[in-house]
Amino acid sequence: MARPLVADIDLDALRHNYALARELAGESQALAVIKADAYGHGAVACARALESLPQGKRPPAFAVACLEEAETLRRGGIESPVVLLEGIFEADELSRVEALGLWVAVHSEWQVQALLAYRPAEPIPVWLKVDSGMHRLGFSPEHAPAVWERLAAATEQVAGLQLMSHFATADAVNSSYFSRQLACMQALSRRLGAALCLSNSPATLAWPDSHGAWVRPGVMLYGSDPLEQPSEVSRRLRPVMTLRSEIIAVRDLAVGEPVGYAGRWRAPRPSRIAVVACGYGDGYDRHAVDGTPVLVAGQRTGLAGKVSMDMLTVDITDIPEADIGTEVVLWGRSRHGAVLSVDEVARYCDTISYTLLTGILPRVPRCYSRLD
Structure with missing residues (x-):
């Protein structure tokens, strides 16, 4: 008899939680974040379960942290677009990005230079990451417009240019810092005429004003409530x-x-x-x-x-x-x-x-x- 410990993964619950994210997103599109092996649940199995949803109800794209995670999805037969949230780590990864049909975030000058020096057969969808206050990855709001203009002009290398950032305090009940980050990115979006991707799980659940063109639910897909205080909406999540x-x-x-x-x-x-x-x-x-x-x-x-x-x-x-x-x-x-x-x-x-x-x-x- 086998050791009795197992992790049961309820794929119906996963689909339910993604449907909730889509409902909350309204007119926004909802990425499905499946980095870190879908938060320990198995990235390929979870992606297959979501990709098998009917047209119009499945994720328009998945999001992972790095190229290796994207390669795992492609080997598993996942055909949907995949966004590399941390972008490339070396310039020579761009050939794999192109071959696998990935979308890529850029957050550093060296990544921009590598991308502009590359000659893809088709332009690569790019997400420009801005540091609106998390102070991890991204260009400063002051520097971002110049980078945006360079990328927008590089029509041989870049397609589907979007703006993205990450909230530091979206889980809090009241947060002036969240409001400051949101106002910064909304102003930048208006200035550049750019589509926004800002909302992580707590912002998807609790801050509809932040949803923009895209939301990117992560841990909520797996039934965990990321809010400081559970809400009527977050209580609808089901454990996966x-x-x-x-x-x-x-x-x-x-x-x-x-x-x-x-x-x-x-x-x-x-x-x-x-x-x-x-x-x-x-x-x-x-x-x-x-x-x-x-x-x-x-x-x-x-x-x-x-x-x-x-x-x-x-x-x-x-x-x-x-x-x-x-x-x-x-x-x-x-x-x-x-x-x-x-x-x-x-x-x-x-x-x-x-x-x-x-x-x-x-x-x-x-x-x-x-x-x-």
Whole structure:
């Protein structure tokens, strides 16, 4: 019998979440961001599920971080346009960009020079990245117009020129900094007559004034709520990944008996402890504290003791029916119908859902199915 830990991927939930993004986008087009192996869900499988939607409901393009991720999609048979959000890392990558039919972001002068020196058979769609306040990648708003004019004039190399930027505080309930970034980009768009792509997941969910010509939902596609405070809209998201395992052993402990490395957790009463096949060697966060929620037979209980490499332990004292083989859900949807949000688990680990989802390691099988 195989080790019981699996990551169930509900592709219907993925399609539902993308449909919500399209609904919120209104007249804007919605990229589907599937970088980092679709946030740990499997980029090719997720792209196929979205690309198979009916015409008019499927993504007009996907977005990834780098050429290698785009090549994986093309090898997997994905034919839709793919945007390289970080552009090229070396000038000689442009030949692969052209061969694969990719769209490319430019955020640095050397990338502009490499592109203008290249001679493609057909112009390459380009997205000019502006640093409106995130202070990572992009040209300053003052410098961007001159770069835009150079790219717009290079009709042999450049097609479909767009403006893009990234919000630093779109998840906040109230943010003057968000408003400042938005005003900067809207002014630049008016000046240049340029189409805008600004809205990440939280802006797609909560800031319709920012949607522009394109939105680019990412983590929301996978059912994680990126907002500082959940909204009526964000509560409509459905979890795509369920990290599911089983109890593999049960221990009865007397009051005061310790569990796990360093004996961090001690039984406050006569206790039943379940050993679960899942650990940090699978990508479950080692920083999870005692009481981090899990679902056992669809009922909430908590972690008891430090996470080990291949196992973790939970308190099942109040779940008498739990025994070897009982389902344990680390996050996602239980077969009993209960749901445990990955966002809630992340808070107990002092992190965000992105790190949990992208951290699930290859030894955990991904099972693609519709969950009943």
